[in-house]
Amino acid sequence: MAVGLTTTGRHAAEEEARAEVDVLNSRLEKTTQLTKKIEASLGRLEATGKSVREVAGPLNGETKKLQVLGHNIEAVLAAIERLRQPADSKNDEEQIIRVGPEKAGLPNYLNSIKRLNKALTEMKASNLRSTQQTMADLQRLIKSGTTQLENHFDKLLRTETPRSIEPLHFITKNKPFPVLSQDTTTRLGLINNFITGLNQQGAGATAPQDSSVARIYAEVRGPYLSATLLNSAAASVNTTKKKNPDAIYRAGTNGIGTYAQAMEGLFVAEYENICSIFLRDDWGPLFQSTCQAALAELSRTLRELNGHIKSHLNTDCYLAYEVVEIVSKLSDNLDTRTGELKASLAASLKPVRETAKWSLGELLDDTKRRVGNLQTLPMDGAPIPIVSETMQRLQTMVEFLRPISSIMISLGDGGWKSGAATRVGGGDAIPSLASFDIGADGKDIFAHYCTDTIDALLSSLDGRARAMQGRKPVVGVFIANSVTIVERMIRTSELAPLLEPRLGVVDQWRKKATSLYTETCKDVSMHLFDVIHTNRAQRPTSGQGAVDSASILKGLSSKDKENIKQKFTAFNTSFDDMVAKHKSYSMEREVRQMFARDIQQMLEPLYNRFWDRYHEVDKGKGKYVKYDKSSISAVFLSLY
Incomplete structure (x- = not known):
């Protein structure tokens, strides 16, 4: 279970x-x-997704295009709405434009044109046919407004621009030249900036000096500059006329210095005006344009001065040197303060500067020509005016050492010699102020020019004197007088520090003059040389006490004694003739002393020796022995 x-x-x-x-x-x-x-299902979904992508891709692009189009339409509608506003308010803006900037007020007037210009820009961007008429109306209003702004600029500028002013008032009181008021420059600057902005938005910017307001400025201020400087330019020409046409030109006596001061002060003030009104890029071109007429007048004035200098070169060459320095300094000062006009001023100065360079060689050649053309020379050896005139010219040149130093440097050592100055190239470039510093080179070259001039003068005088005066003593006196005047005028002037180290050329000519003059002494001294032979036992030995003339004569034959008498007689005649001629010559004090000393040194020792030996030849009767040692010494002293 x-x-x-x-x-x-x-x-x-x-x-x-x-x-x-x-x-x-x-x-x-x-x-x-x-x-x-x-x-x-996944298989079917994948196939379907591919189809969807193929279909949805183009649809997505079209959708985006539709979105952009929608935005554009919205923007156009908004623009149309905005365009409708200025079109609706055009009458208000037109009213402002019509009354002009003076009544409407400059800021209000400028804002009105800005609004019109903005509306026009937006309408151009929309490109709607329906706005064409409104665009045309706006363009007309803007053009009218711009024209009235230019007219207002012109009126403001002319109101504060006098026809001219007196330059001396500002120069003598050391006051700056007047500029436009700050209120005016502010207003003019606003107008210029506004019109410049409009031009830049238009078809393209124009050159600064070609803009409408720039042209107006140059047209108004240019004549003011020219009119103000006109009297100064005329004075520079008029002051070349001297009471004595042969008078040497002195520094500062021409009006060119005042003219340059007026030009500098006026131009600097004008540049300040331009800088206050216009943009940085406009300053230089507009300054050049405004000053053009005044610079043209300067060029004309300098050409006139140059013509005068060439016609009076010996007396007025110094004016050329002064003009070179003054205009060069003006150029440097303006270049420092404005950075402009250097080339224009160099071109104006060029004719005078070339004449200044050419004058150095021409004056030296003229000295040679003048000596060569001399028809007579003083037969007493007196100096002639050309010596002091030539030295006076060199003395005066030292007063213009600054410009001459610069010219010398540009020529080069020896550049003044015939043809050299014309071969030296010279563009329009103007030397800077630094080149006018007196440097060692410039001074050394000028010193060389001076010694060349002195040597050429003395050489020409020597040649002419030998041809016309003939006798060597007269030529010697003539040259010695000339040398003494040359040296004196060197030592008593500003030439001394330049030429004292170079006086070798003067010393050489002094030695030549002395040699020529003392030729006569050699002829006189020949009578004091004896070739008589005495008995050696009877002849005194040199240096052994006093010479016994009687003893010496006892040892001579009758023929030898007769020869001694003839020598004393010949000496007396030639010596007296030499003394008479010496006293008849026209000598500078220094020359007379120099030649007297030379004669004494050459003849007195010889005569004393001869007298010591043979004075007993006429037994003190004085028939043959005219001078004893004391009397002939007195004659020598009378020559000084």
Whole structure:
């Protein structure tokens, strides 16, 4: 019974387990079927997704295009709405433009044109045909407004620009030249900036000097500059006329210095005006344009001065040197303060600067020509005016050593010699102020020029004197007088520190003059040389006490004594003739003393020796021996 129960229980458990397995198998089969369905669905979904992508891609692009178009339409509608506003308010803006900047007020007027210009810009961007008429109206209003701004600029500028001012008032009182008031420059600057901005938004920017307001500025201020400087320019020409046409030009007597001062003060003030009104890029070109007429007048004035200098080179060459320095300084000062006009001023100065360079060689050649053209020379050896005139020219040149030093450097050592100055190239470049510092080179070259001039003068005089005066003593006196005047004028002037170390050339000519003059002494001294031979026992030994003339004569033959008498007689005649001529010559004090000393040194020792030996030849009667030692010494002293 128990066994049966157990079997029955196990059987029930197995059935239950089998039932569970059947359930699991059933579920597994359903899962497998579901998996297959899912796989099939995924396959279909993937195929469908690909189709969707193929279809949705273009649709997405079109959608984006539609969005952009929508935005554009919205922007156009907004623009139309904005455009409708200025179109609606055009009458208000037109009213402001019509009354002009003076009545409407400059800030209000400028804002009105800004609004019109902004509206026009937006309408151009919309490119709507319906706005064409409004655009034309706006353009007309803007053009009218700009024209009135230019007219207002012109009026403001002319109101504060006098026809001219008197430069001397500001120069003599050391006052700065007047500039435009700050209020005016502020208003003019606002107008210029506004119109410049409009031009930049337009078809393209124009050159600074070609802009409308720049042209107006130059047209108004240019004549003011020219008119103000006109009298100074005229004075520079008029002051070349002297009461005495042959008078040497003196520094500062021409009006060119005042003219340059006026130009500098006026131009600097004008540059300040331009910098206060215009943009940085406009300053230089507009400054050049505004000053153009005044610079043209300067060029004309300098050409006139140059013509005068060339016609009066001997007396007015110094004006050329002064003009070179003054205009060069003006150029440097303006270049320092404005950075402009250097080339223009150099071109204006060029004719005078070339004349200044040419004058150095021309004056030296003229000295030679003048000496060569002399028809007569003083027969007493007196100096002639050309010597002092030449030295006076060199003395005057020292007063202009600064510009001459620079010219000398540009010519180079010896550049003044015939043809050299014309070969030296000279562009329009103007020397800077630094080149006018009197450096050693410039001074040395000028000193060389001076010694060349002196040597050429004395050489020409020597040649002319030999041809016209003939006799050597007269030529010697003439040259010695000239040398003395040259040296005196060096030592008593500013030439001294330059030329005293170079007086070798003068010393050489003094020696030549002395040699020529003392030729006569050699002829006179020939009578004091004896070739008489005495008995050696009777002849006194040199240096052994006093000479006994009587003893010497006792040892001479009658023929020798007669020869001694003739020598005394010939000496007396030639000596007296030499003394008479010496006193007849026209000599500078220094020359007379120099030649008297030379004669005494050459003849007195010889005569004293001869007298000591032979004065007893006429036994004190004075028939042959005219002079004793004391009397002939007195004659020598009378020559000084």
